[in-house]
Amino acid sequence: METKDAILSRKSIRGYLAKPVPREVVRQILETALRAPSAENMQPWHIAAVTGAPLEGIRRDNVENVLSGAPAAKHPELPEAYQRRRVELAIELFGLMDIQREDKAKRKEWLLRGFRFFDAPVAIILSVSKSLRGETWPIHDIGALSQTICLAAEDLGLGTCIEAQGVLYTDVIRKHTGLPEDREPVIGIALGYPDPAFPANRLKSRRAEVDEVTVWAGF
Numbered sequence: 216m217e218t219k220d221a222i223l224s225r226k227s228i229r230g231y232l233a234k235p236v237p238r239e240v241v242r243q244i245l246e247t248a249l250r251a252p253s254a255e256n257m258q259p260w261h262i263a264a265v266t267g268a269p270l271e272g273i274r275r276d277n278v279e280n281v282l283s284g285a286p287a288a289k290h291p292e293l294p295e296a297y298q299r300r301r302v303e304l305a306i307e308l309f310g311l312m313d314i315q316r317e318d319k320a321k322r323k324e325w326l327l328r329g330f331r332f333f334d335a336p337v338a339i340i341l342s343v344s345k346s347l348r349g350e351t352w353p354i355h356d357i358g359a360l361s362q363t364i365c366l367a368a369e370d371l372g373l374g375t376c377i378e379a380q381g382v383l384y385t386d387v388i389r390k391h392t393g394l395p396e397d398r399e400p401v402i403g404i405a406l407g408y409p410d411p412a413f414p415a416n417r418l419k420s421r422r423a424e425v426d427e428v429t430v431w432a433g434f
């Protein structure tokens with residue numbers, strides 16, 4: 216697949232086929248993605264590739280936490296432009312999934328779906344050492360790795376959804392992946408074969424135009 220095609224065809228997949236992803240395929244994706252750049256080549260990331268019983272355990276405990284109202288990180292007050300884009304995304308997703316604003320049951324099920332890693336057969340969890348807390352570059356590097364994982368997966372016909380929800384309950388991730396206390400999960404990625412019939416997978420999310428976000432200097 217051409218680089219540009221992979222970049223343009225990648226999108227967040229929130230519905231997966233119940234088809235396992237062989238360990239060898241996951242390994243191939245990770246091997247490719249680990250070519251992602253990092254500050255001074257420090258490669259500040261650690262990866263957990265999770266499937267089967269440990270992933271079921273994460274789903275179960277995440278859902279239990281949400282249902283019992285266990286506190287999770289909340290979005291701060293956002294500037295208007297960012298808030299508008301968030302709302303736009305939610306409206307489009309809810310529209311595709313036929314979730315009405317007042318339908319609390321369906322909204323909750325959608326929320327739980329995110330905490331279940333969208334029922335994907337694999338979750339990739341990226342973590343960093345707590346010793347790097349407060350530094351900005353590890354977060355940048357994890358971002359570069361995340362997108363590269365998504366593109367490497369796209370190249371093999373697999374879908375992904377980068378997701379913060381799945382790793383919000385740090386203790387759950389520790390319990391089921393053996394993540395040591397001196398590391399913190401930063402982000403999760405759902406991975407699997409996209410379900411072509413799942414409505415939300417049809418979404419091609421919007422982007423601001425180049426000139427809306429770019430200052431041209433010296434051109």
Ligand SMILES: Cc1cc2nc3c(=O)[nH]c(=O)nc-3n(C[C@H](O)[C@H](O)[C@H](O)COP(=O)(O)O)c2cc1C
Nearest residue numbers: 225226227304329376377378379380381402418420
């Ligand atoms: C850091 C990060 C965290 C995200 N967390 C979530 C999440 O918790 N739940 C979710 O449904 N999507 C999540 N997403 C996916 C974004 O909503 C998605 O990338 C964005 O809407 C653009 O759509 P696209 O990926 O289809 O191009 C996350 C993406 C990123 C980069």
